[in-house]
Amino acid sequence: MSEVTDQHGAALRTTRELAQAISSVERGGPAADALIQTALTRLASERSQNAVVIGVTGAPGAGKSTLVGALAERARAAGRRVAILAVDPSSVQSGGALLGDRVRVEERPGDEGRFVRSIATRGSGRSLSHTAAAASLLVEAAGFDLVFIETVGAGQADLGIVRLADLVLLVEGPEGGDEVQAMKAGLLESAHLVVVNKSDRPGADRAVERLRSGLALGHDAPEVLLASAVDGSGVAELLTALEGLAVTRSGGGLQRRIAAHLAAAVEARAALRLRDAESDGRLAALAQSIATGERPLSGAVDELLKG
Amino acid sequence: MAERTAPIRVLIAKPGLDGHDRGAKVLARGLRDEGFEVIYTGIRRTTEAIIAAAIEEDVDVVGCSILSGAHATLLPKVVAGLRDAGAADVLVVAGGIIPEEDRAGLQAAGIAAIFGPGSTIAEIATYLRAHVRSN
Ligand code: B12
Ligand SMILES: Nc1nc2c(ncn2[C@@H]2O[C@H](COP(=O)(O)OP(=O)(O)OP(=O)(O)O)[C@@H](O)[C@H]2O)c(=O)[nH]1
Ligand SMILES: [Mg+2]
Numbered sequence: 001m002s003e004v005t006d007q008h009g010a011a012l013r014t015t016r017e018l019a020q021a022i023s024s025v026e027r028g029g030p031a032a033d034a035l036i037q038t039a040l041t042r043l044a045s046e047r048s049q050n051a052v053v054i055g056v057t058g059a060p061g062a063g064k065s066t067l068v069g070a071l072a073e074r075a076r077a078a079g080r081r082v083a084i085l086a087v088d089p090s091s092v093q094s095g096g097a098l099l100g101d102r103v104r105v106e107e108r109p110g111d112e113g114r115f116v117r118s119i120a121t122r123g124s125g126r127s128l129s130h131t132a133a134a135a136s137l138l139v140e141a142a143g144f145d146l147v148f149i150e151t152v153g154a155g156q157a158d159l160g161i162v163r164l165a166d167l168v169l170l171v172e173g174p175e176g177g178d179e180v181q182a183m184k185a186g187l188l189e190s191a192h193l194v195v196v197n198k199s200d201r202p203g204a205d206r207a208v209e210r211l212r213s214g215l216a217l218g219h220d221a222p223e224v225l226l227a228s229a230v231d232g233s234g235v236a237e238l239l240t241a242l243e244g245l246a247v248t249r250s251g252g253g254l255q256r257r258i259a260a261h262l263a264a265a266v267e268a269r270a271a272l273r274l275r276d277a278e279s280d281g282r283l284a285a286l287a288q289s290i291a292t293g294e295r296p297l298s299g300a301v302d303e304l305l306k307g
Numbered sequence: 308m309a310e311r312t313a314p315i316r317v318l319i320a321k322p323g324l325d326g327h328d329r330g331a332k333v334l335a336r337g338l339r340d341e342g343f344e345v346i347y348t349g350i351r352r353t354t355e356a357i358i359a360a361a362i363e364e365d366v367d368v369v370g371c372s373i374l375s376g377a378h379a380t381l382l383p384k385v386v387a388g389l390r391d392a393g394a395a396d397v398l399v400v401a402g403g404i405i406p407e408e409d410r411a412g413l414q415a416a417g418i419a420a421i422f423g424p425g426s427t428i429a430e431i432a433t434y435l436r437a438h439v440r441s442n
Contacts, residue, residue, distance in 0.1 A: 103349035107356035
């Protein structure tokens with residue numbers, strides 16, 4: 001792995017250092033900021049092309065992890081250095097998480113050109129963690145040139161991945177995508193490519209037709225492909241299509257990731273302020289002051305964001 | 308010990324050719340509910356794959372579940388592999404079917420604790436919280 005160090009002594013030389021750096025940005029604070037700065041310095045001085053970052057989303061169980069695993073195998077065989085960041089939800093009750101995406105990905109011990117990391121959403125309550133963008137910058141700085149980010153797969157609701165990734169792949173199952181769903185706003189309209197996975201199962205061809213005809217009612221309809229992560233059919237074509245789109249889409253990718261990191265940090269801080277205000281009673285007190293007409297809503301919002 | 312701010316990360320691993328995954332799943336789910344971030348890697352993993360996953364995931368704990376009888380050969384390899392990878396600070400614990408007479412040897416080889424059938428999630432969680440590295 002190529003060397004990265006800065007005046008703080010932070011380094012991303014080995015897999016272990018990269019892994020520890022991701023934990024550090026998850027904890028936050030000055031050490032995390034220094035690591036991101038290190039990564040950015042490295043990326044700014046790097047002559048080679050930036051990484052291609054592919055967001056992978058779609059309903060739970062659609063086959064995102066298995067498909068990413070298959071794509072990663074193929075891309076790695078073609079010489080790409082591939083990283084997978086797989087996000088799974090944290091429990092709101094316990095704060096714990098069961099991170100199970102790794103089960104679907106072939107382990108390749110000893111291959112320094114592959115990196116897989118499971119990330120819990122922690123406080124975000126979304127389909128990405130607040131630290132996904134930071135983790136993406138770190139793996140990019142560590143020399144990975146193809147990065148897959150698998151979201152929780154909240155369906156229509158979450159567009160955070162659109163901000164972060166160079167391009168978004170939506171994975172559907174053979175049951176997915178009736179025409180009305182395809183017409184609704186949401187992830188389908190943000191996807192740059194759609195794949196119906198599990199083509200080894202009955203119904204996948206029809207799902208492709210439904211999605212195509214639904215999408216055709218709009219403009220800039222993404223292409224809809226067919227694949228099976230399990231038997232491997234269509235995976236090569238899918239990777240080719242993704243790499244083709246990346247050529248046109250990945251310009252400015254680094255700026256996009258920095259902006260996504262900044263946006264996530266803002267959201268994280270706002271969420272923290274809100275949690276604090278909830279637990280120390282200020283939220284209730286401010287709500288009361290709105291009820292009595294003592295304070296306008298916008299004033300209360302400013303007050304809360306001040307912390 | 309400095310107070311931890313982040314959840315404890317635990318890799319639950321099934322080394323070797325052992326298909327008994329009920330205990331591992333019970334534990335994974337139980338520790339999730341105790342506030343741990345649990346990475347489950349599935350059955351039939353080589354010790355090399357377990358070590359590599361532990362490094363990439365930067366876990367605080369590697370928990371091996373083993374009911375196949377191969378504990379004496381496999382578990383010390385996990386400890387040694389982590390040490391060779393510069394991760395000697397990772398706590399290694401085990402559970403499953405491990406006869407009493409084999410335990411002293413495993414503990415000498417660096418397995419911090421062994422939890423057999425009937426162990427409760429609460430006692431395992433309490434042990435991990437008390438013995439894990441600080442952040
Ligand atoms: C259910 C079972 C099966 C099921 C497994 C289903 C599954 N998907 O898990 C089936 C029928 C498939 C099966 C098959 C076999 N089994 Co079987 N099986 C059992 C049985 C009856 C119960 C195991 C169980 O699920 N317990 C419930 C769970 C919750 O308990 P647990 O795993 O012990 O986990 C607890 C603790 O040990 C601890 N723990 C476990 N892991 C970990 C990890 C960490 C990190 C920590 C902290 C704690 C911890 O916490 C858990 C909660 O208390 C045991 C006998 C027994 N009483 O244990 C035999 C047993 C394990 N099987 C045995 C054998 C030999 C086999 C077979 C080889 C053939 C056979 N003769 O039946 C096959 C091989 C399967 C394979 N592919 O590897 C033997 C093993 C002998 C040995 N090790 O010397 C046992 C002990 C039966 C016996 N007395 O002979 N088996
Ligand atoms: N038949 C078939 N099954 C598949 C295929 N791809 C994935 N699966 C299975 O579908 C199930 C879910 O696959 P995952 O890859 O975990 O799906 P996911 O979208 O990552 O799921 P979450 O991360 O939980 O949202 C698993 O049992 C896979 O083995 C496929 O192409 N064909
Ligand atoms: Mg998944």
